Amino acid sequence: MRRDARGGRRHTGAARALLYAHAPRWGRALVARLRGRRPLFVCTIAHTDTSRIPGLSAAGATPALRELTPAADAEALYYGRARCLHGVPSNPLGPPGPAIITIAALRLARIPCLVVDAGTRVRPQAPTVLLGERPGACITTGRAVPNAAELFARGRLLGRQLAGCADYLVLAESVPGGTTTALAVLLALGIDATGRVSSSMAENAHALKEATARAGLAHLAPAAVAADPLQAVAAVGDPMQPVVAGLLLGAVGRAPVLLAGGTQMAAVLALARALAAREGMVLGPRRVAIATTRWVLTDPTADLPGLVAPLGTYPVLGTALSFARSRYPALRRYEEFLVKEGVGAGGAAVAATLAAGVTPGQLRRAAERVYERLTADDA
Amino acid sequence: MRRDARGGRRHTGAARALLYAHAPRWGRALVARLRGRRPLFVCTIAHTDTSRIPGLSAAGATPALRELTPAADAEALYYGRARCLHGVPSNPLGPPGPAIITIAALRLARIPCLVVDAGTRVRPQAPTVLLGERPGACITTGRAVPNAAELFARGRLLGRQLAGCADYLVLAESVPGGTTTALAVLLALGIDATGRVSSSMAENAHALKEATARAGLAHLAPAAVAADPLQAVAAVGDPMQPVVAGLLLGAVGRAPVLLAGGTQMAAVLALARALAAREGMVLGPRRVAIATTRWVLTDPTADLPGLVAPLGTYPVLGTALSFARSRYPALRRYEEFLVKEGVGAGGAAVAATLAAGVTPGQLRRAAERVYERLTADDA
Numbered sequence: 001m002r003r004d005a006r007g008g009r010r011h012t013g014a015a016r017a018l019l020y021a022h023a024p025r026w027g028r029a030l031v032a033r034l035r036g037r038r039p040l041f042v043c044t045i046a047h048t049d050t051s052r053i054p055g056l057s058a059a060g061a062t063p064a065l066r067e068l069t070p071a072a073d074a075e076a077l078y079y080g081r082a083r084c085l086h087g088v089p090s091n092p093l094g095p096p097g098p099a100i101i102t103i104a105a106l107r108l109a110r111i112p113c114l115v116v117d118a119g120t121r122v123r124p125q126a127p128t129v130l131l132g133e134r135p136g137a138c139i140t141t142g143r144a145v146p147n148a149a150e151l152f153a154r155g156r157l158l159g160r161q162l163a164g165c166a167d168y169l170v171l172a173e174s175v176p177g178g179t180t181t182a183l184a185v186l187l188a189l190g191i192d193a194t195g196r197v198s199s200s201m202a203e204n205a206h207a208l209k210e211a212t213a214r215a216g217l218a219h220l221a222p223a224a225v226a227a228d229p230l231q232a233v234a235a236v237g238d239p240m241q242p243v244v245a246g247l248l249l250g251a252v253g254r255a256p257v258l259l260a261g262g263t264q265m266a267a268v269l270a271l272a273r274a275l276a277a278r279e280g281m282v283l284g285p286r287r288v289a290i291a292t293t294r295w296v297l298t299d300p301t302a303d304l305p306g307l308v309a310p311l312g313t314y315p316v317l318g319t320a321l322s323f324a325r326s327r328y329p330a331l332r333r334y335e336e337f338l339v340k341e342g343v344g345a346g347g348a349a350v351a352a353t354l355a356a357g358v359t360p361g362q363l364r365r366a367a368e369r370v371y372e373r374l375t376a377d378d379a
Numbered sequence: 380m381r382r383d384a385r386g387g388r389r390h391t392g393a394a395r396a397l398l399y400a401h402a403p404r405w406g407r408a409l410v411a412r413l414r415g416r417r418p419l420f421v422c423t424i425a426h427t428d429t430s431r432i433p434g435l436s437a438a439g440a441t442p443a444l445r446e447l448t449p450a451a452d453a454e455a456l457y458y459g460r461a462r463c464l465h466g467v468p469s470n471p472l473g474p475p476g477p478a479i480i481t482i483a484a485l486r487l488a489r490i491p492c493l494v495v496d497a498g499t500r501v502r503p504q505a506p507t508v509l510l511g512e513r514p515g516a517c518i519t520t521g522r523a524v525p526n527a528a529e530l531f532a533r534g535r536l537l538g539r540q541l542a543g544c545a546d547y548l549v550l551a552e553s554v555p556g557g558t559t560t561a562l563a564v565l566l567a568l569g570i571d572a573t574g575r576v577s578s579s580m581a582e583n584a585h586a587l588k589e590a591t592a593r594a595g596l597a598h599l600a601p602a603a604v605a606a607d608p609l610q611a612v613a614a615v616g617d618p619m620q621p622v623v624a625g626l627l628l629g630a631v632g633r634a635p636v637l638l639a640g641g642t643q644m645a646a647v648l649a650l651a652r653a654l655a656a657r658e659g660m661v662l663g664p665r666r667v668a669i670a671t672t673r674w675v676l677t678d679p680t681a682d683l684p685g686l687v688a689p690l691g692t693y694p695v696l697g698t699a700l701s702f703a704r705s706r707y708p709a710l711r712r713y714e715e716f717l718v719k720e721g722v723g724a725g726g727a728a729v730a731a732t733l734a735a736g737v738t739p740g741q742l743r744r745a746a747e748r749v750y751e752r753l754t755a756d757d758a
Contacts, residue, residue: 040544078536112543114508127537129493130509157457158506164491165419165544 017353017360019318021297022305026285027315031354034256039351040166041106041113041260042247043077043344044155044173045070045128046239047121048136048144051177055208058200059097059176059342061090066176067121073099073174073343074115074124077106080370083125087374091200095333096371098293098345101321102172104366105348109356111170116158116247118151119239131155132239139184139236140212142219148233148242152275155246163251170291170351171247171268172260172344173240176200181238182267184213188225188232189270191310196303197263202337204301229274237267245272248288256287258317260347262296262340266307273311289315292346294322295337319349321360321367328368396732396739398697400676401684405664406694410733413635418730419545420485420492420639421626422456422723423534423552424449424507425618426500427515427523430556434587437579438476438555438721440469445555446500452478452553452722453494453503456485459749462504466753470579474712475750477672477724480700481551483745484727488735490549495537495626497530498618510534511618518563518615519591521598527612527621531654534625542630549670549730550626550647551639551723552619555579560617561646563592567604567611568649570689575682576642581716583680608653616646624651627667635666637696639726641675641719645686652690668694671725673701674716698728700739700746707750 020027051057051066060066069089072082076099082088089097106113115124119132131154137144145151162169175181179197186193195206216236224231233242245268248257259265269290276283296304297318308314323331333339352358399406430436430445439445448468451461455478461467468476485492494503498511510533516523524530541548554560558576565572574585595615603610612621624647627636638644648669655662675683676697687693702710712718731737 078540110543112540114540116506117509127495127508127510127533127540129506130496131506154506161457161491161493161506164489 017320018350019294019297019320020315021318022308022316023285023313026313027289027317030256030289030315034168034354037167039111039168039170039355040162041111041170041172041344041348041351042116042162043074043113044116044118044240044243045074045120046118046136046175048175048177048181048238049138050180050212052138053212055205056180057176058091059089061092065089069176070120070174071122071124074128075126076103077113077115078126081374084122091338093338095330095339096374098339098342100367100370101345102343102348104363104370105352105358108358108362108366109352111351111355116243118243129158131158131243136238139181139216142216142235144216144235145233145237145239145242148230148237151239152230152242152246155243156250159247159250162247163254166255168256168258169247169251170258170260170344170347171244172347173244173264174343175238175240175264178238178240178264180209180212181236181241182264183209184216184236185232185241185267186270186307187213187217188220188236189229189274191270191307193307196307198296198299198302198304198340229271229278233271241268241271244268245275248272249276252283252287258289258291258347258351260291260344262292263302263304263307265290266304269308269314270311285313285315289317291317291350293341294318294320295334295340296346299337299340317350319346319353319360321349321363323364326364326368328371331368331371396699397729398673398676398699399694400697401687401695402664402692405692406668406696409635409668409694413547413733416546418490418547418549418734419541420490420549420551420723420727420730421495421541422453422492423495423497423619423622424453424499425497425515425554427554427556427560427617428517429559429591431517432591434584435559436555437470438468440471444468448555449499449553450501450503453507454505455482456492456494457505460753463501470717472717474709474718475753477718477721479746479749480724481722481727483749484731484737484742487737487741487745488731490730490734495622497622508537510537510622515617518560518595521595521614523595523614524612524616524618524621527609527616530618531609531621531625534622535629538626538629541626542633545634547635547637548626548630549637549639549723549726550623551726552623552643553722554617554619554643557617557619557643559588559591560615560620561643562588563595563615564611564620564646565649565686566592566596567599567615568608568653570649570686572686575686577675577678577681577683577719608650608657612650620647620650623647624654627651628655631662631666637668637670637726637730639670639723641671642681642683642686644669645683648687648693649690664692664694668696670696670729672720673697673699674713674719675725678716678719696729698725698732698739700728700742702743705743705747707747710747710750
């Protein structure tokens with residue numbers, strides 16, 4: 001930050017690159033501590049059969065391709081494109097998925113990444129840390145993730161090790177249908193999340209999501225969740241949630257954590273906070289924040305800060321990245337909220353700014369180059 | 380290092396903690412560069428059916444338990460003890476396996492660790508990066524690791540990422556029967572390894588190992604190896620070898636690498652060097668060394684420096700750790716060469732000295748405490 005002739009602050013591009021949507025004072029303090037430090041990006045992938053309910057998810061061009069989305073995102077992180085499908089997972093209306101942003105951000109700032117498989121139907125053709133072999137069932141069954149406790153324990157063990165590998169962790173996800181499982185888990189944990197979770201579609205199917213969540217919650221006794229918050233996941237969550245909550249709690253004593261995602265990460269944060277409380281610990285707001293995209297923060301159909309507020313003064317950060325001035329019509333459609341977040345795109349962008357001063361303009365151009373390479377393959 | 384009254388050098392415990400068995404000048408230069416830096420320990424586990432040949436391996440108390448050794452070592456790294464068997468894998472004559480040293484070293488110096496599964500019969504009940512799902516066949520078939528090229532490619536991808544997570548990597552292994560596959564691969568690559576590989580037994584079964592290796596090599600045309608060094612692994616290697624060679628070549632451009640093991644790592648180094656040469660590159664001795672135990676370096680039945688010498692001036696480092704003065708008879712038997720190396724024990728010890736100034740005496744006492752906890756469970 002420099003001062004101009006009138007003594008006022010003239011923000012550099014990097015300073016303007018970040019948005020502070022909740023607990024901005026804590027957010028700025030965390031940003032100051034992490035600037036120039038070395039992050040490790042960890043993307044946890046999972047499948048939930050909840051994504052098979054028609055109309056819930058657009059994280060994939062077709063229902064059949066959506067089953068491949070977690071694996072394809074993981075492959076794209078390593079290879080710059082998927083192996084099990086062409087390009088990267090896309091929205092049915094055409095825009096490429098958020099993996100193009102993540103790939104661009106990690107490469108620009110030379111941030112290392114690892115993929116964790118919490119339970120998938122299709123395994124990536126790429127190196128992954130295998131923590132669970134069981135995909136999530138549909139949450140309407142009320143028995144979505146029976147191995148939630150084991151996933152949490154393994155995530156925590158791994159988080160302890162990974163915290164020694166970096167100055168801070170950026171924890172991302174790829175889970176089609178994940179905002180519905182987030183809604184259900186938030187409701188199970190007593191957070192008023194109705195109408196507040198985001199969506200992979202411009203038209204957020206709030207009514208369908210709520211009906212789905214309520215069908216699952218009917219199987220769950222509130223007393224069970226009070227005794228063990230993992231029961232919320234076991235009944236109506238997805239396999240990513242206990243793994244990332246475990247990574248967070250395993251790491252946070254040794255390294256700060258950015259939860260890279262939208263409202264799905266509010267559910268992870270609520271879960272981790274409840275699990276810490278069960279052990280008599282407080283998950284303080286000094287060492288954990290949510291980092292997401294401008295599209296999530298300005299999503300007219302969702303309210304991420306409103307989900308985080310009842311949890312505490314956890315910062316919600318955002319990247320100012322915009323595709324409004326992109327030369328590619330498909331990317332400009334992000335500004336219509338056709339794609340908002342996923343594969344930790346927002347958190348990767350924030351980390352790239354913190355680690356290497358990457359500006360939104362540089363990141364847009366790098367994402368365009370990733371997209372160009374994918375479409376050049378089509379020719 | 381301090382100077383005494385006579386102006387001579389008085390070595391501190393940490394300086395005397397290290398041995399230089401080959402290319403000492405390069406070794407000291409590398410040590411100077413790595414001292415105080417942050418390592419990441421990565422143990423690659425695999426199974427080879429070669430270990431089922433009676434009399435080849437003592438990496439496990441019984442033949443049945445030997446099948447569990449890679450998984451048990453991986454679990455012990457995370458939990459301090461195995462889950463699939465009691466304690467840690469042991470020698471049939473009683474001494475606990477080298478995992479007690481690795482656990483002690485990593486904990487003393489707070490070195491993070493990851494486990495990579497290259498192909499096992501029994502999967503660890505712990506987080507692992509799954510790179511291959513196929514255990515190695517017996518090398519006498521001449522078709523031991525048909526997926527060697529894929530394992531190498533995945534290891535290389537992962538190595539590139541892991542190199543961004545640390546100042547240097549320490550690459551370890553747990554593969555019962557691995558000195559026999561090492562012998563076979565070294566011979567296939569044209570290194571005169573006869574009678575030079577080490578063993579998990581005091582009585583090194585050189586004749587049996589050589590007969591086994593030769594039976595496999597009979598299936599392999601030297602021209603095939605000259606065209607593609609991975610053919611040596613595909614015919615007579617084990618799944619760990621291409622993964623660790625890949626990790627090494629993926630990482631070494633960004634971070635130095637200590638190959639943590641005995642003569643098995645000479646085979647990995649020979650393989651990596653040949654693979655680099657195929658791409659017109661030279662794997663220089665400034666950024667890679669082998670780090671092992673005193674027991675390997677003084678093993679009267681093996682010759683690690685003699686295996687490395689024809690490859691180049693790659694340093695061979697050792698830890699001065701000794702159990703001669705241990706209070707436990709079972710540990711003192713290490714000095715009879717009943718156990719020598721494995722799970723990267725020597726490299727972990729070297730890294731603990733470099734990272735935190737851990738002395739051999741501190742490490743011996745810490746390993747004794749790990750052993751005490753295991754035997755306390757028996758009571």
